[in-house]
Amino acid sequence: MKDSVLILGWIWAAYLAARLAAEGVRRFVAARRAAASGAGQTGDADSQAAHRRKVRLAWTPLPAALWLAAEGALAVVVVGAAWLVLRDVSVNLVPAGLAASVDVRRAAVAGILGWSLVVINVPVAWRLVGMVLPSEPRKVTAGVDAERMGETIGVLERLLVVVLVPSGGPAAVGFVVAAKTLARFKELDKKRFAERYLLGTMTSVTVALTSALAAMWIWSSVA
Numbered sequence: 001m002k003d004s005v006l007i008l009g010w011i012w013a014a015y016l017a018a019r020l021a022a023e024g025v026r027r028f029v030a031a032r033r034a035a036a037s038g039a040g041q042t043g044d045a046d047s048q049a050a051h052r053r054k055v056r057l058a059w060t061p062l063p064a065a066l067w068l069a070a071e072g073a074l075a076v077v078v079v080g081a082a083w084l085v086l087r088d089v090s091v092n093l094v095p096a097g098l099a100a101s102v103d104v105r106r107a108a109v110a111g112i113l114g115w116s117l118v119v120i121n122v123p124v125a126w127r128l129v130g131m132v133l134p135s136e137p138r139k140v141t142a143g144v145d146a147e148r149m150g151e152t153i154g155v156l157e158r159l160l161v162v163v164l165v166p167s168g169g170p171a172a173v174g175f176v177v178a179a180k181t182l183a184r185f186k187e188l189d190k191k192r193f194a195e196r197y198l199l200g201t202m203t204s205v206t207v208a209l210t211s212a213l214a215a216m217w218i219w220s221s222v223a
Contacts, residue, residue, distance in 0.1 A: 004087050004220050005103065009112040011082045015075060016119045023123070064131035071124075109222060113215045121158040125207040129154060132203045133196055153180065154204045161208035166216060173205060 040183030130151075158177055180201065181188070188194045 003105065004083075006108055007089065008079070008083050009109065011086065012075075013112050013115050014080050015082075018071055019075075020119065020123060047206065057127050059134040061132055064128055067131060068128060109219065113219060117162050117211055117215055120211045121162055121208055122155055125158055126151060126155065128207065129200055129203050133200050150200075154200065157201075158204055158208035161205060162212045162215075165209065165212040172210060177201060177205060187198060 157180060161173055164176070168175070176198045184193075184197060188197065
């Protein structure tokens with residue numbers, strides 16, 4: 001089976017998997033180093049916290065924009081180079097019996113797009129939104145972790161937008177944002193919270209809506 005579109009798609013899917021694995025290793029190593037270095041640093045904890053709070057006041061979206069640009073450039077270079085090498089490969093990966101009964105090309109494109117949407121809207125968007133939002137001191141309290149709950153709500157928000165956009169269009173996005181806003185309505189009276197809420201929500205919805213529309217366009221063009 002020789003199909004340049006599918007070859008490019010499989011390379012892209014493999015790149016996403018490899019990038020996720022590399023990020024997981026990086027986070028694991030960073031966590032181990034932080035735990036090791038934090039074990040002997042207790043006396044200057046207050047000064048470090050004060051410094052972090054001072055840095056947080058100088059908010060700018062530049063780090064998030066630079067990170068996104070770097071990730072995009074890396075993906076283009078790696079995937080593009082691999083595709084140039086493998087585009088002429090002709091390999092029959094599908095048994096003849098299965099190929100006769102199933103539209104393998106459409107199934108493969110659907111799988112690649114689904115995998116891409118999950119990666120973009122869960123780990124990638126999670127990292128991007130976290131970088132866009134100005135950090136605040138974590139409040140260690142018993143019970144539910146409010147920050148982790150907010151991150152989980154953001155993931156569900158993006159997945160709902162991706163699922164509902166093909167059938168509901170803009171109304172689907174409005175429904176998701178309205179439901180989220182209703183739950184936080186009273187807290188929006190606080191300016192600081194309202195700014196963080198709008199910034200996080202707009203970033204989250206932008207990622208979900210852009211990726212969903214791109215997937216729809218790719219599906220209609222190549223499937």
